[in-house]
Amino acid sequence: MQYLCERMQSYTEIDDWTWSELFKRQKELLGDMPCKEWAEGLKALELNPKTVPNQAAVSNKLEKLTGWKIFNAEKEFLNSDGWFSALSKKTFPATTYIRKKHELDFTPFPDLFHEYFGHLPLMGDAQTARITKLFAKCYFATQEKFRAGVGRLWWHAMEWSFVIEDGKEKVFGAGLLAGKRDFEDALQKPKIKFSLQEAFHSSKILNTVQEKYFIHKSLDDLEGMLQDYLQCQLNGEMPFEIARNFDSIDEIDSFRNRGV
Numbered sequence: 001m002q003y004l005c006e007r008m009q010s011y012t013e014i015d016d017w018t019w020s021e022l023f024k025r026q027k028e029l030l031g032d033m034p035c036k037e038w039a040e041g042l043k044a045l046e047l048n049p050k051t052v053p054n055q056a057a058v059s060n061k062l063e064k065l066t067g068w069k070i071f072n073a074e075k076e077f078l079n080s081d082g083w084f085s086a087l088s089k090k091t092f093p094a095t096t097y098i099r100k101k102h103e104l105d106f107t108p109f110p111d112l113f114h115e116y117f118g119h120l121p122l123m124g125d126a127q128t129a130r131i132t133k134l135f136a137k138c139y140f141a142t143q144e145k146f147r148a149g150v151g152r153l154w155w156h157a158m159e160w161s162f163v164i165e166d167g168k169e170k171v172f173g174a175g176l177l178a179g180k181r182d183f184e185d186a187l188q189k190p191k192i193k194f195s196l197q198e199a200f201h202s203s204k205i206l207n208t209v210q211e212k213y214f215i216h217k218s219l220d221d222l223e224g225m226l227q228d229y230l231q232c233q234l235n236g237e238m239p240f241e242i243a244r245n246f247d248s249i250d251e252i253d254s255f256r257n258r259g260v
C-alpha cells in the first residue's frame with residue numbers, strides 16, 4: 001500500500017519501516033548524549049516515530065517555533081550556493097529521499113532521516129536558527145574564491161560537532177545525531193576545540209567517517225565567532241590568515257561532478 005504525502009511524494013510501507021527503525025535505533029543509541037536544544041526541538045516537532053514525516057505539517061510546526069520553514073529540495077543534493085541561498089531566506093532544505101533498508105547505518109547522500117531527525121529539531125531552537133542564518137550571511141559576505149571555506153565551517157560546526165553543556169560533552173552536529181556509524185566513530189576520537197581558522201581549512205570528508213571532530217565551548221561562543229567573522233567580511237578583512245594552498249573547490253561540487 002502506498003499513501004500520498006505533501007507534493008505527491010509517495011512513501012511505501014517499507015519506507016515507514018525504515019523511518020521507524022532508524023528513529024528507534026538512533027534514539028536508543030544516543031541516550032543522553034544529544035544537546036538540550038535538540039532534545040527540546042525533537043519534542044516540540046512531535047515527529048511520529050512510526051511514519052515518514054509529512055513535510056508541510058513539520059514545516060508549520062517549525063514556523064511556529066522559530067519562523068523557519070522547510071524548503072523542499074526534492075531529490076536534489078544542493079551545492080553550497082543553493083544550500084546557503086535557501087538558508088538566507090530562513091528556509092531549511094529537506095530532501096524527500098529516504099535511504100534504503102540496507103543503508104540503515106550509513107547513506108552517502110543525506111536523506112530525509114538526516115534532515116528531520118538530525119537538523120530540524122535543532123532548527124526549533126532560536127539560537128541555532130540564528131546561527132544558521134548567520135552562516136548564510138557569512139557565506140555571501142565572503143569573496144567567492146573563499147566561500148568553500150565557509151562551507152567547510154558549516155560542515156565542521158553544524159554537521160559533525162559537539163558542544164559543552166553543564167560541563168559535559170554533548171552532541172550538536174546533525175550528522176552525528178542522525179548517523180549510527182558516525183556517532184560511534186566520534187565517541188572514540190578526541191575532540192578538537194572549535195576554531196574558525198582550523199575548520200575553514202579542514203576538508204569535508206564525504207564518503208567515510210571524519211578524521212576529526214570539533215567541540216564548541218558553547219553555542220554563544222560559536223555565534224560570537226560568526227558575528228565577528230561577518231563583521232570582518234563587511235569591513236573587507238579576513239579574521240585569520242588564509243593558507244596559500246587554500247582549495248577553493250567545494251568538495252560537494254567535485255563529488256557531484258564525479259557523478260557520485
Ligand SMILES: [Fe+2]
Nearest residue numbers: 110159174175
Ligand atoms: Fe546535514
